[in-house]
Amino acid sequence: MATSEAPPVAAAARIEDGAKVYGTGDAEVRALDGVTRSFPVGHFTAIMGPSGSGKSTLMHCMAGLDRLTTGTTWIGEVELGALGEKDVTAVRRDRIGFIFQAFNLLPMLTAAENIRLPLDIAGRRPDPEWLNQVISALELGDRLDHRPSQLSGGQQQRVAAARAFASHPEIVFADEPTGQLDSHSSSELLGFMRRAVDEFSQTIVMVTHDPTAASYADGVVFLGDGRIVDELAAPTPTSILDRMKALSGASQ
Amino acid sequence: MIWRLATRNLRSSPLRLVLVSLAIILGVGFVSGAFVLGDTINKAFDGLFAKINQGVAVRVQGVASISSDSREPVPASVLPKILAVDGVATAAGSVGGTATIVGKDGKAIGGSGPPTLGFGWVADPALNTLRLVSGRAPTGPNDVVINVRSATLAKVVPGDAVRIITPAGSGEYRLVGLVKFGSTDNLLGATLTGFAMPTAQRVFGLVGRYTDIGVTGKQGVLDSTLAHRVQAVLPPGYEAITGARATQQATDQFNSIIGILRDVLLVFAGISLFVGAFIIFNSFSITIAQRTRQVGLLRAVGASRGSVVGEVVIEALIIGVVASVIGVAFGVVVALGLEKLFDAFGASLPKAPIQIQPRTVIVALAVGILVTLVAALRPAIRASRIPPIAALRDDVHEVTQSVRRLVVAIVVTGLGVGLVLLGVFGSVGNPFVWLGLGALLLFIGAALLTAQIARPLARVIGAPLVLIGRIPARLGRENAMRNPARTAQTATALTIGVALVTAATIFASSLYASFAGDLDRRLLAQVIVQTGSQQPFTPAAATALAAVPELATVTAWREGQFRDAHHDVQTVSGVDPATILDLYDAGLLHGAFTDLSRPGTIAVQKDYAKTNHLTVGSTMPAFFAKTGTRPLRVAAIFSASTFGQFFISLPEYERNFTTQQDTLILARGREGVSAADAKKAAAAVLAPYPNLTVYTKAAYKDQVNAQINQLLYLVYTLLGLAVVIAIFGIVNTLALSIFERTREIGLLRAVGLTRRATRAMIRWEAIIVALIGGVVGLVLGAFIGIVIVQRISLLTTLSVPWGSLVVFLVLAGLAGVVAAIFPARRAARLNVLDAIQAE
DSSP: OOOOOOOSSOEEEEEEEEEEEESOGGGOEEEEEEEEEEEETTOEEEEEOOTTSSHHHHHHHHTTSSOOSEEEEEETTEEGGGSOHHHHHHHHHHHEEEEOSSOOSOTTSOHHHHHHHHHHHHTOOOOHHHHHHHHHHTTOGGGTTOOGGGSOHHHHHHHHHHHHHHTOOSEEEEESTTTTSOHHHHHHHHHHHHHHHHHHOOOEEEEOSOHHHHTTSSEEEEEETTEEEEEEESOOHHHHHHHHHHHHHHHO | OHHHHHHHHHHHOHHHHHHHHHHHHHHHHHHHHHHHHHHHHHHHHHHHHHHHTTTOSEEEEEOOSSSTTOOOOEETTHHHHHHTSTTEEEEEEEOEEEOEEEOTTSOBTTTTSSOEEEEEOOSSGGGOSEEEEEEOOOOSTTEEEEEHHHHHHHTOOTTSEEEEEETTEEEEEEEEEEEEETTBSOSTTOEEEEEOHHHHHHHTTOTTEESEEEEEEOTTOOHHHHHHHHHHHSOTTEEEEEHHHHHHHHHHHHHHHHHHHHHHHHHHHHHHHHHHHHHHHHHHHHHHHHTHHHHHHHHHTTOOHHHHHHHHHHHHHHHHHHHHHHHHHHHHHHHHHHHHHHHHTTOOOOOOOOOOOHHHHHHHHHHHHHHHHHHHHHHHHHHHTOOGGGGTOSOOOOOOOOHHHHHHHHHHHHHHHHHHHHHHHOOSSOHHHHHHHHHHHHHHHHHHHHHHHHHHHHHHHHHHHHHHHHHHHHHHHHHHHHOHHHHHHHHHHHHHHHHHHHHHHHHHHHHHHHHHHHHHHHBOOSEEEEETTOOOBOTHHHHHHHTOTTEEEEEEEEEEEEEOTTOOEEEEEEEOTTTHHHHBOOOEEEEOGGGGGSTTEEEEEHHHHHHTTOOTTOEEEEEETTTEEEEEEEEEEEOOOTTOSEEEEHHHHHHHOSOOOBSEEEEEEOTTOOHHHHHHHHHHHTTTOTTEEEEEHHHHHHHHHHHHHHHHHHHHHHHHHHHHHHHHHHHHHHHHHHHHTHHHHHHHHHTTOOHHHHHHHHHHHHHHHHHHHHHHHHHHHHHHHHHHHHHOTTOOSOOOOHHHHHHHHHHHHHHHHHHHHHHHHHHHHSOHHHHHHOO
16 A cells, blocks of 8 residues: 655666665565665655564665665665675765664764764765754754764764764665664754754665654555554654554554 | 672673782793702702712812802822822812814804813723713724714714814814713704823823812711811812712802893793783773772761772782783793793703702792782772762862872882882892882882873873874874873783883993994904904914904904902903003003013003002902912002903913913004905915904904894893783773773764774874883883993993984884773774763
């Protein structure tokens, strides 16, 4: 039912017939089982699903952190499967931003250094105007010289978000970014992500199991047993919860 | 329970086990190798000399009044008296000296290394050290026998003519037979020559005398009884000892040489173990820091602090025992290897089965286990202080900077500096003990101090590297800076090696600078003649040179020992008073060297003169083995200490010493003859003496330098072991750190750090750690080296070879690169997903 036609233009990322298989024979696990989906530019997409549904695997394969067993993924017009390790690394560095659930920062670098890290690695000069916009939007101006250990969890995650957006990436992948934050810090971070999409046309793909977090997205993709089982546009926490209940009922 | 935990912990990181054990294995290996080799050689010589002295009941020889080399020969007139002693069956004199065999190619056999021994043939096989292998014994004045190996090297067979150089000169002899020394043919590569007894007495300058006399007893007479009776008929200055004692004396003399070798090996084994201790300490510190939560959990579920200590100690004990046992076995391999090395250099040792004595095993095991336990003790105690709450806390901050620690670091370092200075400049007890202890404290203090300054040090050292290495270098530097204590401990392992290499280099460089400078200034001779091994040689060479028309001045130089008023053994040089100052500028201060031509006079170096209140005209007593105590009048006082502290005339030398052999000849060409021509003329006339080398002044200086360098390279080789161990230490720390930083590395890889850049990051960290070790090592080494040079008055010039020091620093950095190879590869291969998902 929930098949999605990839728009002919402006897909920031795309996966076609993606499958990821671990083990062989009896021990074979199909973490992804024929997923096809396009993530359009300027969209904030949430990926939801129960544990083991393959949502993290989907994100990892699309972000060039892992490889599909079969199928293809693109970032923009670049097919990741065709690239070697070195080039995939370059794609991650130059075109993708990451926000992880925990351990997002290097402890020995200051907040400012952490934010600039991907740019420094790439040897690129930051766009100072954009950087200032990001930093002020995340209210990090007075925290830039602090080390991660001197920051609260919410502040740390905002620094991680600033790093993800600092290089003006084509797409940002966020893996349970609010998983370890309190509700206040969560809404601050998600509010920023929403603004990044609305005001700066960023593209975000976020894996989460929190309906409230997912409600900040433009659409939700539901995964089950490695397949896309449903989609929801203009989600609210309630509509998401309802859909989740329906899905878990359907699968029983 | 704690036993199971300990073994599990060890098994969980086999790599760490290997790296840590390696340091102990190498150190213990050298301890046990030194003992095994020493014991084996000892056993071999013991067997050899016992066999030679088998039939000898009593040996009669001169008393060693100055040193074991200064025994006066025994007058032949004593022989009939000995034969008349009740219980004596037979008695025969033997004669020994140096005799160099010249090969068919005109070159001396044995080069400049091993001894060249000559003997008189003793008819009684029980009293003859030589055993005939083939041919016949030497009987005529031109007959000679040599050992099999020498004959092979000289390419001569019985019946051939062979040239032999003796104290009497260079002469042609006829080879009549081949011999062995007791049961062995190759004794440390020595060459053996046997002459008929009258010939030997003539060529060794012992006509009417014997080096010693061997006595056999009649059935039923105890050796000791016989020795007692023989002693009674001897004139004063001679002793009769039993054959067993004679064996012991001969063995001891060889063992003292082997003993030096053993002690050198033990010193370097000690250094290796000390470096190893740092690595073990560091390794345990890191793993305990990494296991903080595990230890906290243990404490939370009720483990006592004691059992936490016990767990770590058991871990250390297992490592110590396993590594030490392997080390002992490795030591046997080391000993066998060294033996092979001797063989390869043609200096074979007499063979004996490998001696593994209980003492060797006990000492080596005890040292290895003890070092491991001591090194692990502090980390163990620290582990026991981890509170149970640590199991629940996520971030445990290691606070390393504190005033107390800084104070301790400064105090320990200061104590080390103090002890080094006490050892060098003080006169309390054994200076080497203080020096060693001081260096030990200095290194520990430096490790503590480095922990305090590692952060700024890494920042400074890393600054230029960050410019070259960009982001990976910056990340590497940050990694090196984040745990200063760990960085310091890792670096210190390398510090020790670099410091010792630096000190040795400064010492050698100053030695050369002092000696070369003095030679330039003092040595006025154009031509210098010496044997390669600086052994004495026949005066016939100087006589031959005196007749060379191109040479204007030639002086022979003889050296001998006497005891001064304080019973200290001193070396005196016999020279020609008329010409010596034309060839050697002794820096005459008072009196005149020409006055030495009067009998009973001596020239004294100014420092000795000052401490002994001697002025020109005063007398100093000198005890000579041949003539007893003689009062010598001071004829001159001079300043140079390049070539000896005392001078007498050659006639005075001849009066007071039995053996007349030169150690050096100095010569100058006539006006208008170039140094090269003078050398050429000298070399031509010395052709029959291939054991002698003719140098120009420049070549002589080069040769001095080459000798110093040879020694230095030997020290480098042995210290290289300490550096290798230090490299393993860096590998270990990096490997453990990478394990600890798995998620960080994963994050870096996720946000775009390539594998190559990841490797570079680890490499830069290793380079910075190694350079910290290098810089601190250079500073410490320079301190130790300079202090030692200041102390030794012979070293007049302090020379700090900056070029070498820069090279050491570069090599330290390279050591870091090598150490990083494996850990860097491991870090680059980390699976990004595993890394970021790892709990």
